[in-house]
Amino acid sequence: MTPLSRLTVRRLRSICLRASFSVTKGKIEVAEGGTLFLDEVGELPMPVQAKLLRVLQEREFERLGSTRPIKVNVRVIAATNRDLEGAIKNGTFRKDLYFRLNVVSLVMPSLSERCEDIPLLANNFVSKYSKKCKRKVMGITPEARACLAAYGWPGNVRELENAIEHAVVLGATDFIVLEDLPDAVIEGRRPSQQGTPKFYHAVIETKKHLITDALKQVDGNYTKAAELLGIHPNNLHRLIRTLGLKERCIDR
Template identity: 55%
Template sequence: MEGYRIKVLIVDDDAAARKILQSRLGVMNVRTLVASSGFEAMEQIRREMPAIVLLDLQMPKMSGIDVLRSLKREGLDVTVIVVTAHATIEAAVEAIREGAYDFITKPVDSKHLKIVLDKAFERESLRVQSRCLQTEMEGRFVQVIAENQAMKNLLQLAHRAAGSSSTILLLGESGTGKEVFARNIHRWSPRADCPFTVVNCAAIPDQLLESELFGHEKGAFTGAHQLKKGKFEVADRGTIFLDEIGEVQASIQTKLLRVLQDHEFERVGSTRTIRADIRVIAATNGDLERAVREGGFREDLYYRLNVVSIKLPPLRERKEDIPALIDHFLRKYAGELKKPLKQLSSDALDGLTTYHWPGNVRELENVIERAMVLSTGEQIGPEDLPPQLAAGLRREALRGKKFHEAVREFKQWTIQDALKRSEGNQTKAAELLGLQRTYLAKLIRLLEIKAAPSLTEKDRP
């Protein structure tokens, strides 16, 4: 565990014993904190959130057992190793029942201390990895796809910024991939082995957002039946992604400013200060500068968020990325839907490349998923795209063509679309088009529209 960024709190009323443990942990390159009483230990745990506590059992006023019971009552999740004299082994067993992870005896043997701590470090590392794996699976980590030079430049900027703990503000229209960008920054950072926590500030009602971010004490408000850790506590040593930061109300903005400045906050209903080692990435599709001018967003908070600013371009400005994104989504949904991998026809690909994409990458993903679900052919063609998109692509394809050529192609497309919707039944297709069946049959011959394989002999022209 050498080099692993972990805090160990030493709790003992004997100053000499604290000093000995500090010295031995210093050799192991571990960051140490100290407390001389049970009450001070609880304050340190609430404030610093150490991963491991070395807890002396024999202390006046508030014993080690009392500390363990307080930790359980408050829901503070730390790995506790109790330290006990030879004559109090029964007390050590009781401590294990109260939630302690292990125990060591006094006088402390250096080799045994290292063995017990190594086990505790490994346990803590596995717990962190488990949390990281859970958040990664929930977020379905995706690599940023960039053929566009502007996007490549932004990725280089993000790589450089990832190595620090500075706050990053991601700007851009909805659907441009700000969360994907944030996840990559976290993965490139020294915090990659710790949690990546997402909070969608716009999706949580104002009255619940404060509790979601900072946690609450039992009884803090109606319905607060037990202590709850907030996202800032959960994200300790990792990264927290605050999406739609512009939607946060003024009272919470004040608390966010303190977290960014001092890395401190209190749970709702508590006056106890908690410290968190976190990196904040915020995102918005709004104009924060305008919100500041109009008084809807704190100017000091804006400047604390805007240390490194990255504005993601809309998909219509990075069309070089569209073929690669299409290929990625085709492979993704072929796997998820357990279907053969399909390709787009040249007409469909050309159409998707020229479309203006108001919904950006998110809209493109939805279009490809829909096509993979509904397509029955070996290829995905324009007819497999959403009607409004297919119609727009058809208009784009007809633009610039001679009148009679454009009319002929539009008639072909309209009849083909009606035949597809009627599953090849010409009678139903004629009804959809408001035509006589005999006239539709004539148009099919004149326009050289091939009959679908599913047509019956009765329906063939």
């Protein structure tokens, strides 16, 4: 072995020795004194759920390979698109962890429940991907816009964004036309709504009628009206503002 080789080996051993004593902080430890966001918490395997429960209850954890507990003070925000109550019944999510996380719950309605948001989101994505793809796209034709409003969007906003990116990339004119949209979106429209440019406006008017009628039935009680409509009271207030309805009634 040459002196250079021996030197290289010594240096490598030294680096490995220093690395073995170095400490890399994990996400929980880094979030000390701040906020830890747990996305897709419903996908956590059961063993990890047990460890997370301990962190939430005892406010402490142990580093990998260590037996010394470390105290931690973090605010935890968790998000999921799964039905956690259903997951509890199926045995894939811990009931005690669910109640520990479910201190303040915010329900985000799906895109199919917010048809009035589709044009705003679509226009934003058109602007975003026009710049990214260096194309001059001026907007969306009424026929294509009606198709977007008629589709159910099971993939929510992400699917809408992908559809607009698809249309911008493949489009050949200054406006996104129906044919530019993905086949799944075009073919996924409900039959009664295909080829109906006024569908979006019909949806808006139907929502206004349903909300107004529900409020009349319960003498203006928002909580009871939301229950009749099958939506969260916060969503009802948001819809009233978005649709331009006046909030004349107060909970009683």
